[in-house]
Amino acid sequence: MARCARLLTVAAALALLSSACVTDTSFNPQTAFNPRSDYANEGLNLFILTIVLGVIIGGVVEIVLVATAIRYRRRAGDPLPPQIHGSTIIEVLWTTGPVLVVGAILFFTLPVIFSTQAPAPPGSINIDVTGHQFWWEFGYLDGNVLTANELHLPVGQTVNLVLHSDDVIHSFWVPALGGKRDAFPGHTNYIWMKPDAVGEFPGQCYQLCGYSHGNMREKAIVQTPTDFQAWLTSQQAPAVTPTDPTAAEGGQLFQTRGCAACHTINGTPAQGKVGPNLTHVASRGVIAGSVLDNTPDGLRTWLKDPPGVKPGSIMPNLGLNDHELDVLVAYLESLK
Numbered sequence: 001m002a003r004c005a006r007l008l009t010v011a012a013a014l015a016l017l018s019s020a021c022v023t024d025t026s027f028n029p030q031t032a033f034n035p036r037s038d039y040a041n042e043g044l045n046l047f048i049l050t051i052v053l054g055v056i057i058g059g060v061v062e063i064v065l066v067a068t069a070i071r072y073r074r075r076a077g078d079p080l081p082p083q084i085h086g087s088t089i090i091e092v093l094w095t096t097g098p099v100l101v102v103g104a105i106l107f108f109t110l111p112v113i114f115s116t117q118a119p120a121p122p123g124s125i126n127i128d129v130t131g132h133q134f135w136w137e138f139g140y141l142d143g144n145v146l147t148a149n150e151l152h153l154p155v156g157q158t159v160n161l162v163l164h165s166d167d168v169i170h171s172f173w174v175p176a177l178g179g180k181r182d183a184f185p186g187h188t189n190y191i192w193m194k195p196d197a198v199g200e201f202p203g204q205c206y207q208l209c210g211y212s213h214g215n216m217r218e219k220a221i222v223q224t225p226t227d228f229q230a231w232l233t234s235q236q237a238p239a240v241t242p243t244d245p246t247a248a249e250g251g252q253l254f255q256t257r258g259c260a261a262c263h264t265i266n267g268t269p270a271q272g273k274v275g276p277n278l279t280h281v282a283s284r285g286v287i288a289g290s291v292l293d294n295t296p297d298g299l300r301t302w303l304k305d306p307p308g309v310k311p312g313s314i315m316p317n318l319g320l321n322d323h324e325l326d327v328l329v330a331y332l333e334s335l336k
């Protein structure tokens, strides 16, 4: 009995702890219990409904089970009870019961499935979301603005994420916005929602897509419509030509050291399409699929040995020397 009580205490403590963990966003930022869009809310409501129904039914079953075991337990001198085989009433009850329960869940779930699978409402903002090994690309205004790692969204407006993949199957997932949904090569998928709070919400690829699948993160940055428009306008400008001599040397090196074959910098000869568009790379907070902070140190670490940072990285180690690293970092830092 004492052992039983101890076990119960441990179970209760664990339950408390886990309920604190799932909702504490500093401890667990990628929680689905902190919905920040209509879509994420609908998913969470369904989840809570099924959990509540499940706990009620589980509780009733346990109470009946324990009460029956106590009430009808064998007592000394009891005769053998009547031996029966089968009971139509019970068979009917335990067949129809689960059907009713699942039917009830279906009743609440189906409308949500149909409404969220339907095409996005007219007037939504289309954003192209493309999965690459191992980073996410975000395209605005029919591809006129291309950025990586950080998905900027306006609060209170419906955004339609048009999902593509450039190579293998990836899956887009930002728990606060709801989801998840696969991005396929050669097939377009959609996921749409209306973010309802300003803030930064992390996510990650949810479909094993290669060596650095676990390093393929993204971040949704939900802004006020004014901030969002300002960001979008600044992203449409061509790249600035650096005036600082170190950065200018880096700019030239960029065109001759192989970078231009894989990266585009609008307004320069670099038009490569393999890696992220770097026209405004300095305006991003994170690089390389959100694995590194976009600081001079972070950039240097990345350029020095990409596969060392991200195993399997498509960007190779180009064997850059210290001077080349200095000028390239200075150049990239100037691309605001």
Ligand SMILES: [Cu+2]
Residues within 6 Å of the ligand: 131, 132, 133, 134, 169, 170, 171, 205, 206, 207, 208, 209, 213, 216
């Ligand atoms: Cu992926």
